[in-house]
Amino acid sequence: MERYELAKPTKQQMEWQDLELGMFCHFGINTFCNKEWSDGTEPVSIFNPAELDASQWVKTAKQVGFKYFILTAKHHDGFCLWPTQTTDYSVRTTSWKEGRGDVVREAAEACRRENIGFGIYVSPWDRNAACYSDPQAYDDFYAAQLIELLTQYGPLVEVWFDGAGSEGRQYDWKRIISLVKQHQPDAMIFNLGAPTIRWAGNEDGVAEYPCWNTAETAKVSMFTNSTNQWLPETPRWVPAECDVPIRKNHWFWHPNDEHSLLSLDQLLDVYYRSVGHGATLLLNVAPDNRGLLPECDVQRVLEFGKEIRRRFSQPKGSVSASGDFIELVFTCETAINHVVTMEDIAHGERILAYVIEAEQEGHWVEIANGSAIGHKKIDRFPSIRTKRIRLLVKEQAAEPRLRSFAGYYAAETESLDEE
Template sequence: MKEECLPKPNRGQLAWQDMEMGMFLHFGINTFHDQEWGEGTDSPSTFDPTDLDARQWVHMAKAGGFKYVVLTAKHHDGFCLWPTKTTDYSVKYSPWKDGKGDVVRECADACREEGIGFGIYLSPWDRHEPCYDNKDLYDDFYCDQLTELLTGYGPLVEIWFDGAGSEGREYDWARIMNLINKYQPNAMIFNMGAPTIRWVGNEDGLAPYPCWNTAQAARQSIFTDENTKWLQNTPRWVPAECDVPIRRGQWFWHPNAEHNLRSLDELMDIYYRSVGHGAGLLLNVSPDARGLIPDADAKRLIEFGIEIRRRFNDPIASTAGCGYKIDLHLKSSAYMDHAIIMEDIAYGERILKYKLEAKQGDDWILISEGSAIGHKKIDKFKKVETDHIRLIILEADADPIIRELSLYLVDK
């Protein structure tokens, strides 16, 4: 493939891929009814968090190393976490703050204070809204809601469109995309419409390997014929995002369910198989009925951030370069068991096959190998002692450009 023909990310996609990890916040009327999917019939009077603190949510996100937050502004039940003018099914008609509260505002402000990106989830499927069955009326209704969110809450890094419940339904995606392009042109679009980020294909937080960044590869790997109509409108470059709840099987908070909290080892395995496969990780953490992230979940987030930093903040050695062989000479022999390799994806995803070798005396031994590198590849291998590592590119679509090759000793 000629260099000029390679798919390449736009500026927004480059910035988004560098963030690597976001926190999903599922919070809403379901939180107060011990349920995942409400039917849109629960009274707004039941939404009444006693100690809601969005700053605590965002502080925990930052402690865990997350660079952006995505809040469920409206889930499938139709209840809105901002005082929308479109419906009486919102926080405006709840007892919380005497109907004068705005969860979206509080979360957006907290993100700006902490220097964290802010995104919104707005479910296209609405089980409460009476006009949902009238396509034209609901398209107007939905676009009005979206416009309120696009114009009222500052810069958005991501807009999350969930396809659940919308099978067979056609929304006015051209109109929706025009609104985003007008008001939030730098926001990434997840999953539907003309997405700039694709769903990885599961809710386990796991990207397959290889996980290529091109739309053509995405079609071949996870998308069905039913989805391809809107995928035809995607850019040629469309990276994957891996969504997963920190409590197994639970997106919203449920009482007495701490036993479902994932262990630190589970979270690290997810990290290796999402970020470590070149995808983004969107980890869901659910505030409880108080409006706070539960203590156990908050503790696990802090542990997760500390462990990632422990493993990968202090490389033994690093280099960068161009070409089919990259040598990394150490000042002295050292033990290592991990490598991080990154392409400069601003120029496209070029590498198709590689191997990593360590010098042992006069010989070279294979310590890892793979196909895709893309934004990032984390390789774990048997501990080896050496003073010379080389990365050899075996196949590529164009001259390889290595942004980073770093070595680590994790299991000391």
């Protein structure tokens, strides 16, 4: 029997949480003026990516193992990467492809070819729109832009509403969310309005642990970040997405910026503290002013995907089961240094505290412990050799249901003997 009524995810939320890894792509007028936040006055003439290849972006994402791709269709400067009819501040009035180009379409089509989800970032804050100072007029303007994006580019996996620059501004969120639900009912809504997924609270790619999937209030956004807001007994399922740029503190490409590229070890630390804490990781890799992902960024992110596969593609053993005592018996004594546990979240988060033990010379020894498991919890520990491990649930909201309880071994280098 449940201790309290458990929040449970929708089908769409469960499918989104299974994606686990997404690529963010910040690209726009900022790419050509060496700025993170331009003010909406940069001339459209500077936008001219002579070698733009959205297929290169998306194929790279696919090779890494990203399951979805999000493009900044409009950032805070108001420049639109599609030929909108709402403003002249868009690709329609540039010399790129003689004004007939559409970056959003090229990215959407590339995602369909590679069979990964496509999403859009559409900043509510617009520093170019003359009507922004008139809330009612701007709401009409923004709604028209959204309708274009929601109806012309196929199914969307996510619509990303950034709150930056909008502190204190009241948009017509009821209208905005109704448009998303009308035209893209399966899309996740990030952060503002009536979000179905939430911001993790930082731009470091880290979900603080424990990272519960449930929220205390319907007013969930980057502006309601109480540390007590995310609790296991609260009524709404709103899982976390962690966003981080691969170049430290820089979302857009900047010249001579290679020194800021995160190392492989830094990226792996982000992975353990995002996906490994049950959240989804959205890693930004920005195209340069050619319209291509820089070679060094591509190399680094491919290394990242390869290392994730090396560590987690071949479990030493796994089991699915229900109950507060789950045992996994390996075929023979083997080395392990990771345990990956997943709840069957269709039934809610049921585990509130747990311990993992390994058999050592006839005795059970604790190797890990924690509270939240949710979609996924990755526990790391010094390598041990054992034939059996077990999960002991110390506190629960209802009978635990595990989708998977698996042991892994990842040597420091591939040349080390795994046995």
